[in-house]
Amino acid sequence: MNYLQQPQLIEQHSFEIISDIIAAEHPDYRFNDAIQEAMIKRVIHTTADFEWLDILWFSPDVIEQLSKSLQRGCTLYTDTTMALSGINKTVLEQFGCSYRCYISDPRVVALAKEQGVTRSMAAVDVALQEEGEKIFVFGNAPTALFRLLEKGAKPAAVIGVPVGFVGAEESKEALVESGLPAIAARGRKGGSNVAAAIVNALLYRLKESA
Amino acid sequence: MNYLQQPQLIEQHSFEIISDIIAAEHPDYRFNDAIQEAMIKRVIHTTADFEWLDILWFSPDVIEQLSKSLQRGCTLYTDTTMALSGINKTVLEQFGCSYRCYISDPRVVALAKEQGVTRSMAAVDVALQEEGEKIFVFGNAPTALFRLLEKGAKPAAVIGVPVGFVGAEESKEALVESGLPAIAARGRKGGSNVAAAIVNALLYRLKESA
Numbered sequence: 001m002n003y004l005q006q007p008q009l010i011e012q013h014s015f016e017i018i019s020d021i022i023a024a025e026h027p028d029y030r031f032n033d034a035i036q037e038a039m040i041k042r043v044i045h046t047t048a049d050f051e052w053l054d055i056l057w058f059s060p061d062v063i064e065q066l067s068k069s070l071q072r073g074c075t076l077y078t079d080t081t082m083a084l085s086g087i088n089k090t091v092l093e094q095f096g097c098s099y100r101c102y103i104s105d106p107r108v109v110a111l112a113k114e115q116g117v118t119r120s121m122a123a124v125d126v127a128l129q130e131e132g133e134k135i136f137v138f139g140n141a142p143t144a145l146f147r148l149l150e151k152g153a154k155p156a157a158v159i160g161v162p163v164g165f166v167g168a169e170e171s172k173e174a175l176v177e178s179g180l181p182a183i184a185a186r187g188r189k190g191g192s193n194v195a196a197a198i199v200n201a202l203l204y205r206l207k208e209s210a
Numbered sequence: 211m212n213y214l215q216q217p218q219l220i221e222q223h224s225f226e227i228i229s230d231i232i233a234a235e236h237p238d239y240r241f242n243d244a245i246q247e248a249m250i251k252r253v254i255h256t257t258a259d260f261e262w263l264d265i266l267w268f269s270p271d272v273i274e275q276l277s278k279s280l281q282r283g284c285t286l287y288t289d290t291t292m293a294l295s296g297i298n299k300t301v302l303e304q305f306g307c308s309y310r311c312y313i314s315d316p317r318v319v320a321l322a323k324e325q326g327v328t329r330s331m332a333a334v335d336v337a338l339q340e341e342g343e344k345i346f347v348f349g350n351a352p353t354a355l356f357r358l359l360e361k362g363a364k365p366a367a368v369i370g371v372p373v374g375f376v377g378a379e380e381s382k383e384a385l386v387e388s389g390l391p392a393i394a395a396r397g398r399k400g401g402s403n404v405a406a407a408i409v410n411a412l413l414y415r416l417k418e419s420a
Contacts, residue, residue, distance in 0.1 A: 001360045001384070003377050005328055005353055014375040048373050048398035049259065082403065085295040118215055143215055150211045163258050165224040167213050174211070188258035193292070193403050 011045075018044050022053065029053055035063050035205055039183075042201035046193050056198075057176055057184045062157055065181035066135065066202055069156040070095050074133035078195070079103065079120050079141040079162075086196025087137075091203040102126050120144040128153055135159070139195030142167035149174050157181040159198050161190035221255075228254050232263065239263055245273050245415055249393075252411035256403050266408075267386055267394045272367055275391035276345065276412055279366040283307050284343035288405070289330050289351040289372075296406025297347075301413040312336050330354040338363055345369070349405030352377035359384050367391040369408055371400035 004010050018041050022029055031037035036058055043052045073096030078084040084101045092099055102108045102123035112122040120141035127134065128148075134155040138144050142162045148155070149171075160175040160182055162168045172184040183198060214220050228251050232239055241247035246268055253262045283306030288294040294311045302309055312318045312333035322332040330351035337344065338358075344365040348354050352372045358365070359381075370385040370392055372378045382394040393408060 001356050003353065003356045003380065005326075005331065007328055010353075010374075010376045017375040045375070046373065047257075047401065048375070048378075080295075082292055082295040082406070085290075085292040086402070116215075118217055121215065143213065143220075146211050146213045163256065164220075165227040165255070165258070166220045168258075170213065191257065191403055192296070193401055196292070 014045055015041060021050065025050070026053060032058070033063070035067075035202060038205050039198050039201040042197040043194050046197040047191075049189075051189065052194075055185050055187060055189055057182075057186055059176075059180070059182045062181040062183055063202075065157045066159075066183075067206060069133050069135055070097055070202065070206060072133060073097050074135055074156055075100060075130070076135050076137055076199070077102070077123075077127045078192075079123065079136075079138045079144040080192050082192035083137055083139040083195045086193055087199050088203055091200075091207055094207070095203070100127065117147075118143040121147040124148050124151070124153075137195050137199060138162050139190060139192035140164075142171035145171040145175055149178055155180070157183075159183045159195055161185040161194045161198070163190035163194075164188060224255055225251060231260065235260070236263060242268070243273070245277075245412060248415050249408050249411040252407040253404050256407040257401075259399075261399065262404075265395050265397060265399055267392075267396055269386075269390070269392045272391040272393055273412075275367045276369075276393075277416060279343050279345055280305050280307055280412065280416060282343060284345055284366055285310060285340070286345050286347055286409070287312070287333075287337045288402075289313065289333065289346075289348045289354045290402050292402035293347055293349040293405045296403055297409050298413055301410075301417055304417070305413070310337065327357075328353040331357040334358050334361070334363075347405050347409060348372050349400060349402035350374075352381035355381040355385055359388055365390070367393075369393045369405055371395040371404050371408070373400035373404075374398060 075098040078101045081101050103119050108119050108122040108126055112119040120143045124144050124147040135157050136155050137159045139161050145160050158180050160172050175182050175184045285308040288311045291311050313329050318329050318332040322329045330353045334354050334357040345367050346365050347369045349371050355370050368390050370382050385392050385394045
């Protein structure tokens with residue numbers, strides 16, 4: 001069989017095709033800036049879904065906040081192991097960042113049972129007890145996002161893209177209204193893969209310019 | 211804030227909403243059988259994308275092959291840690307199944323470098339050297355799927371849903387043509403989350419009927 005076998009060439013060619021499709025099918029579309037463009041294109045790369053051109057919402061300060069926090073070696077908290085699994089941890093470590101997913105942590109399991117809340121919520125509670133600069137990355141759990149907001153937490157930034165049919169959209173609209181530095185997916189779509197793609201797009205841009 | 215906090219209720223209500231939307235917006239749509247229905251609905255649950263009603267292709271024998279193999283305690287091989295991360299390993303272990311993702315295995319890293327192939331391809335090569343009944347689960351890497359097919363391997367079944375713009379569609383069409391027991395995503399869409407959702411849907415059905 002004859003097929004392309006060089007990962008970097010495959011990725012490069014993929015992004016060329018994505019750009020060509022946007023130019024052909026959405027000729028009037030304009031990206032706000034190069035980093036938002038990189039994020040949106042990487043989400044399309046990971047979903048093959050061009051609706052993502054119109055789904056992501058960015059607070060005015062979020063790119064700067066995310067960039068500074070990552071460069072200062074902050075801690076990322078994800079709601080699922082799947083989101084954490086998709087994030088490029090090699091690059092994250094190069095910036096001196098830490099990463100955590102507490103969903104299966106024994107403290108979280110105990111706290112969730114004790115308080116009658118979801119493990120996603122208990123994981124937020126445990127994370128908020130820790131010191132240091134935090135970025136929250138939610139691709140799956142609306143309850144995690146609601147919990148963060150109802151606690152009045154002030155993390156450095158939030159990537160809030162839970163997918164789903166019950167609470168997902170409402171949780172993301174609450175994030176948009178919160179005034180926090182945030183990226184949110186409007187509507188039902190989102191996912192752990194989308195969350196990871198957004199983080200990776202920024203990591204690769206920061207690495208290029210480092 | 212007022213929001214639903216019981217994971218089982220959230221999931222149950224989500225599937226009711228999905229069924230309602232299908233009935234309202236696709237009134238003539240019919241599922242072939244209950245397991246395919248469970249798989250397709252779980253993929254929609256994980257993507258919020260109703261295009262999945264028309265994307266998944268099932269070989270005539272694949273549901274039976276997958277079910278028997280899982281119940282016999284086969285080994286699942288995934289192309290990414292993200293796909294493996296999304297699969298319910300507790301239920302997999304209840305059936306006596308094993309699971310592997312060799313993408314970062316030192317043997318795979320060495321073999322890929324030595325042969326000038328992708329790590330995804332080398333991971334397939336290493337997997338094929340092992341004994342036992344195998345299910346391959348690919349959500350990301352067309353080169354893994356191409357490799358499996360060019361090796362003429364005869365696994366128990368293949369879930370082939372790589373997402374992307376270079377080789378993804380071609381690799382899945384080659385799977386459809388292969389005659390192997392397989393589930394494939396037609397076109398560009400797919401993903402590690404989709405692959406995991408398909409496996410989980412079947413695991414939950416088998417567990418219910420066990």
